[in-house]
Amino acid sequence: MMANPIGLIIAALVGLGVAFVVAYNKSETFRNFVNKLWDAIKTGAMFVLDFFKNNWQTILVLLTGPVGIAVALVIKYWDAIKNATITAFNAVKKFVSDVWNGIKLITSVVVNAMVTDVRNQWNSLKS
Structure with missing residues (x-):
């Protein structure tokens, strides 16, 4: 059963996850790298989320064409x-x-x- 490709992929992912947890718990350098990487991902995600929150009407108009323009104008006025x-x-x-x-x-x-x-x-x- 473990010789099939799916079993091998699952075993490799589990092994990688275990190695990641051990490295995070044992190495301060690795932990700092992961924490900084996670902070950068959160910062990027918040930037994208804020952009969409602040510009959702413009994005909607661009995606929906003339109908979106009409809806945006009705909402505005x-x-x-x-x-x-x-x-x-x-x-x-x-x-x-x-x-x-x-x-x-x-x-x-x-x-x-x-x-x-x-x-x-x-x-x-x-x-």
Whole structure:
């Protein structure tokens, strides 16, 4: 079983891991090298992470093309878009309300005039 390539690779990795732990525990020079290497890796990773955190919108736009640009603009100007939409909706609502009130007023005047005319005609026929 140990003669197959996968077994040999696993054995080599385990041996390398054991050698690494022993060297880290026994050699101050190796331990300092590993610690400095790990600090450098962490510093590099934090730089990359900070870059993505600070520039994620630009990266998203570059990756998504025109749709990403549209989404970024909507996000950037959302308050203005929302306010313009509310203003337009209120203007349309007021216009429709004013038209409806005008129709009601005209209908009321016409109906009242017709009722008055019919009443006057009826009264003149009665007398």
